[in-house]
Amino acid sequence: MKDFGFSVIKQRTIDYDQFDGRLLNEVLEMEPSFKVCLSCGGCTATCSAADLVSFNVRRMNLLLRRGETVELETEIQKCMLCGKCMLVCPRGINLRNVIMLIKKSIHKYKPVNL
Amino acid sequence: MKHIVVIGGGIAGMETACALTDAGHWVTVIEKEEQVGGKLNKWSYLFPDFTPADKILDALLEKHSEKDFSILSQTEVLSVNRQNNKFNIETSGKQKLEADAVVVATGYELFDASRKEEYGYKIYDHVITSADLEKLLLPDGDLSVAAGQNPKRIAFVHCVGSRDEKSGNHYCSKVCCITGVKQAIELKKRLPEAEIYCFYMDLRMYGKNFEELYREAQEKYDIQFIRGRLSEASEKIDKSLLIKSEDTLSGRPLKMNVDLLVLLVGMEAGKGTAKAAAACSIGCEESGFLRTSDPFLMSNFSEQEGIFLAGSCTAPMSVNDTILHARSAAQEVNNWLKKNN
Amino acid sequence: MKFPPSFILPFTIGLLFISCFLVIIVGIWISELSKIDKSRIVHNIFTRKSLLAIRETFSESLLHRKIFRKNPVLGYMHMSLAFGWFLLIVVGHIEAYIHYQSFSVPAYKAIFMRYFITQQSITLSGKILAASMDLLLLFVLSGVVLAYYKRMNSRMFGMKKTTQLKTGDRIALTALWLIFPLRFLAESVSAGVHHNGSIISQPTGHLLSSFLPIQSVEMPLWWAYSGALGLFFFALPVSRYMHIPVEVVMIFLRNYGIKVQKRIDGYSRIQIYSCSRCGICLDSCQMTHAAIKDTQSVYALKHIRNRKITDEKLFNCMLCGRCQPDCPVGLELNSLRMTQRIESTKEYNSSYEYLKNGKVNVSPQTEVIYFAGCMTHLTPAIIKSMKEIFAVADVKYWFMDEDKTACCGRPLMQIGQYNAAQKLIDHNREQILASGVKKLVVSCPICYKVFKEDYALPGITVQHHSEYLLNLITDRRLPINKMPLRIVYHDPCELGRGSGIYLQPRLLLDEYVELIPIQNEKASAYCCGGSLANIKIKMNERTQIRDKALEEYCNYEPDILATACPLCKKTFAKSRILPVHDIAEIVCMSITKSAEISSKTDSEILCKNVAIK
């Protein structure tokens, strides 16, 4: 391959058609309450871990729904599972189970060549 | 006996006429179309409980048929002139009417989606509006897209022609959010295999049971909501559509291939209302909707004494709000006539 | 030498099989124990502890005293089967020893004695022994009848439900049910033929001979009896009746001081096999209030034993510990579930690299570290009350998690993430130690338990605020104004059953209000339903559990429902049926005389509204 002093930049666009929904489907099947997330961010606002590090619980919904497994895996490790988020969620989502389900299965769906 | 002319034979006009007849007045409804009932004729099912629109329309029309008031259909008002506490009305049918009061109930028009060129309405094969979809949602409606296949992925675009400086409409049309949720559920019921996405800016579930329906859409029907306004749509070689938006919650651009794109068109005051406003010399807001004397206590009063306003010519309104507004208009007319007798 | 009749084969082979099996499996389990546990066995085996174990085996494995206390009918059933059978074996053997004048009588000769010894005993002692054998069999049979009946109708035993069976259990159960009636029939028929037997078997044999060709049915009946015994022995390893032998081993090991560890080992397996699936744990389980009927301890242990445990069942438990005091075998039900949770989640990753210990600047006069806990930050009334109390008592404190801090780690532990929790523990521990303060007061029982048990804080007293406030009163640092309020106190699981703190909150409340004793309190207190240990339960199911508890509390018509846990408070407060306050709030109300207690009328109206619904 020739070196031109630059390389083709990877697109930042979320290509929805390329997205692997298996992890999402697994999580939603086991924890259907996660379907009703409003992305209000209440969980993130109250999050104990978010006080200490850049961590956004709300975004996990998005990462999962956009198939961003690599980022999701690193993000989710920051959660301390304290459960505060569940006490503020206006839709009563069982977030701790969502996190545990992701932790359980994420290795199955991580892209291989990364 | 007092004579009242109602301009517009939609549900607002008919309901006002009905209530005024009940109050013992002589009412003439002027309708530009052949049929009365206005835009309700275009709708199949109503939010938030999927009541067939026919059912409501038939119930209203049946009630009206029992009343004794005249309807001038396929007629437009040319001019309204005040003369000695009377209004002289000239119509396109060359009739000259004399009225003691006038009710403007000219309703709204749907936003012409082809004005949002980037969405390709009337250009791409499978871009339709919510009004088009409404007809397809009837039991015999054909939802198939290219090669007779059922669409596998469908996207709804909220706020088409509303809240959009580019369309010239800054206001919110109020009913499209819930219409989108309603239609998404209906589509999912018809096509359980399809994935359905709603691209929204805000979801404004203002009415009774609206929020509940939204939750049901997520919970029971797996409708997915993506916060972002569609920038453009393009047709692919297989007639499917590539749509682009920002996933604003991720902060990244998003593209998606869909088989059917539904544009949730908003309401505009429209030509009928503009003509009526000109004929009656009453004022319009910047949005084009008719100006009411105040938004709280006199929402049925125009700036001209004796000219009243009913329904969605004053602002985007749902069917139930329109009916209520029409009834209150009749009440106000009746009170005003009594006071001025 | 005369060969014994062939019908003894099923029994003999079965007995051989089960003996070998038990020796091997118990050997494996014991070899799996940790070194410390093994040395415990070695050190204790020849001490009084073995005698205690024998006594416990006798009273629990045979007499079933605990079940008796809970439910006499059920206790009788278990006792008649276990103790009766035991005596049958013992007395049978004595009878055989006497008859053969030898101790080296093969087991089959004792078990099938009525077949081998056809002549009637002529000595008085022989007659008594024979009669008592008949009576013992009758005693056992009465238990079998009850067992039949219990299968049909468990309600009679005061049990709401009974456990479901799987194939191995069904075979063993059928065999067990058949053993004694068959023995009775065989002995009676033999009595009819040979006129041996005693007070019951003889007349029965006589009666049977009047309409049965008893000579020709004798052999088949002995075959059937032996077959039933053999079948039972073979089905034993795959059935719940494994608990019969394993429980004895467990009782010995427990008496030697062995406990369930945080990993699956021989002892946890022994405990799992010791579950008799009596189903008593189902009764106390609040999950049934939410119609969750397949995740209780008995099922969890069963699935763990069969390696068919799913996360859905394993984690659908609030770990409230309500079932544990009721277990007649005395199994460590929570710990057993926990070992499996640890096992099931061991591959999960967590990274708390972001936890960086900053400088801890605490003034030397500081008396107390106050740790409110994550949840308490969502019930600011508790924090506010504690602050006011500290001010009134003139306590200098360091509010450790006022701004931000890591979670205590307990919620992670509850779902098996011990390794992850350790990282949080290490972080917080370092800060606590660095402060140099010698007392840690915690507002949340969830945090309290972990600080107390897992933090290793030498020289530091860890107290829940209920203990601490009581101390302040004893030290006369807090004023007391008794308020005319009737209060029901809800024991938080982690504070009560979890940490054994029952008394202090009650003593404290007694000083300030009128505390109403209630039915389900202390060890049998309800869980609020909000438990963090259950990650599978749905929100509406939590509500059902909560409402059932509230229903009882409402019966006492309290002015206030008091609790000592922010999560319990949050859970109960959501219902709006009763005003809910933490004990710290109640103390604060009293000492600041700001008795702005939500008036009862409010709650009455709400109660009515709920009733209308």
Place this chain on the structure above:
Amino acid sequence: MKREGKIQVWQDYQKDIADDHYFYVRSCIRQNFFPGSEQTFLKILRRELNKDIYENPHHTSCSGIGYHSDIVPFDTIQTIVARQFALMTEAGYQNLAVSCITSFGIYNEIIETWKEFPSELEKVRSLLKKATGREFEIPQNVAHASDIIYKFRDKIASIGENRLVNQKTGKPLKIVEHIGCHYSKMFPSKGVGGAEFPHVLVGMIESWGGEVVDYPERRHCCGFGFRQYLVMSNRGYSVSNSRKKFESMEPYKPDAILCNCPGCPMFLDRWQYVIQEMEGKTYGENGQGIPVLTYEEMAGLVLGYDPWNMGMQMHQTNVEPLLDKMGIHYDTDLKYAGKDGKLIGKPKMVSCGC
């Protein structure tokens, strides 16, 4: 795709294009990238259409690239543009014909600015007067050179020798049209057909017998983006934009790409080569690239001009596959021959797929 809908849109965006007497302003970069194109344009206008088109050798860069790269201040570029207008006024012309899309955008932007803010116009008049002593009038008509070809497309078709038809199959050639961003995205009303469904190149293709390919990324920028290209380490952004377009058009199997901007043909042409070198991917048939043409070159081919005379040997993606399909005769030996018949030198790395 519903044609009636598009026609409706095109009708909404019609613009006046002057009929004759043009003052021609050239593009800076086209003269390097596609040196024959502007010459071909002048030839077509003067010889085939008998139009009066004048160019003044003293006109300069509009400095648009500098402006868009935040190097040239607005006052400066206004004054430079005013000077071009002064040259036009001095020559007695009123219709501006702009070769470059960047310039076209700049001229429109500045004229619109002057309409909105007359004070700016006054300032520029005085600045120009002070600097050069010149005075100017705002052109009555600003047309892009492609507008002019569009206007006379049917005339060209009628006198042309070739059509955009595959001579072997008789089917119309599938042509991708790519409009420069600054043609109508800034002011949709200044471009024929507006911004969403521009008609300027579509009209030419259809008029000359070809078929337009409407692919999803049709509106997407070629990736020039000024700073994206000018700074070498940023060029990856530029390539990735072009690649996005290629991948989107690939399933349609286009025979050629037609552009009306100086940058677009350059990048759509060169990046095909770069992508092939970097990733081994080609987008045309038989491992070839997709030929990229300027509208003048396309018009020239229709009129039967010699491709080498129009400078089409300067393309990095070979144009021969298109010439073969159109049935145009060309002499392979003369491809790299100069005007004097001598070899001008052959590139070492012959382009994409060849």
